[in-house]
Amino acid sequence: MTLRFDVVTLFPAIFDAVTAHGVTGRAHARGLWQLHAWNPRDRTTDVHRTVDDRPYGGGPGMVMLPDPLVQSVDAARAGGAAADAPVILLSPAGRRFEQAMAADLAQGPGAIVVCGRYEGVDQRFVDARVTHEWSLGDFVLSGGEIAALAIIDAAVRLLPGALNHGLSATQDSFDPSQSGLLDCPHYTRPEVYEGRSVPATLLSGHHVQIARWRREQSLRLTLQRRPDLIAAARLANSLSTADEKYLASLTQTSGNTL
Numbered sequence: 001m002t003l004r005f006d007v008v009t010l011f012p013a014i015f016d017a018v019t020a021h022g023v024t025g026r027a028h029a030r031g032l033w034q035l036h037a038w039n040p041r042d043r044t045t046d047v048h049r050t051v052d053d054r055p056y057g058g059g060p061g062m063v064m065l066p067d068p069l070v071q072s073v074d075a076a077r078a079g080g081a082a083a084d085a086p087v088i089l090l091s092p093a094g095r096r097f098e099q100a101m102a103a104d105l106a107q108g109p110g111a112i113v114v115c116g117r118y119e120g121v122d123q124r125f126v127d128a129r130v131t132h133e134w135s136l137g138d139f140v141l142s143g144g145e146i147a148a149l150a151i152i153d154a155a156v157r158l159l160p161g162a163l164n165h166g167l168s169a170t171q172d173s174f175d176p177s178q179s180g181l182l183d184c185p186h187y188t189r190p191e192v193y194e195g196r197s198v199p200a201t202l203l204s205g206h207h208v209q210i211a212r213w214r215r216e217q218s219l220r221l222t223l224q225r226r227p228d229l230i231a232a233a234r235l236a237n238s239l240s241t242a243d244e245k246y247l248a249s250l251t252q253t254s255g256n257t258l
């Protein structure tokens with residue numbers, strides 16, 4: 001079953017970003033996933049092809065009409081979207097998008113992703129058709145498309161065969177096989193750049209020491225920037241004794257408690 005995304009959007013061309021470029025574009029060309037766009041403007045009946053109107057109760061801006069959105073979701077279903085594909089509305093009020101949700105998407109039937117514009121969409125569309133509301137983060141975009149692109153990219157790159165090096169995705173930040181820690185720093189040629197050298201361990205060819213160095217860098221960076229992820233890894237019992245010993249050595253030196 002090919003991963004299929006049906007996007008409801010007033011700007012289908014924006015999705016060329018994931019179908020025509022980079023890792024996701026190559027995966028698309030190889031048929032590893034498919035994208036279908038449904039434009040609410042094509043599901044209007046008035047001569048002006050109206051998709052929005054002023055908000056009841058007054059206030060600034062416009063709201064997307066419910067019917068063109070409902071017709072677009074129903075057209076996606078009739079057009080081949082899986083019967084159990086979730087209908088995901090991107091909005092600041094949604095559940096914060098995380099790596100685990102990308103992994104679930106990559107293993108599922110795909111999704112119908114609804115991209116709002118203006119101030120948002122009529123709530124009756126949400127009540128009638130939306131199964132999930134997801135947010136990219138606590139900021140306001142002019143439309144849901146960029147959030148949809150991020151979610152599609154994060155899922156598609158996890159598809160088997162999408163990344164050149166199958167292992168790449170397993171060494172990502174937040175990847176469960178990395179205990180959900182932040183990724184370690186990376187280095188490539190030249191060995192010295194502007195007087196800064198590559199850490200000697202990485203040049204040693206000693207793979208056990210290199211793996212240890214990378215793990216310790218991930219632990220250090222995560223402790224500094226995302227102690228919440230250390231707590232989550234501890235809850236998931238995915239930190240080793242060596243990890244704990246290293247973290248303790250950091251807290252001793254830095255004096256901050258864990």
Ligand code: 4FV
Nearest residue numbers: 090091116117135136140141147
């Ligand atoms: C957004 C976010 C977001 C709100 C009104 C589109 C905009 C406009 N979507 N994560 N943050 N959406 O700001 O997902 O309709």
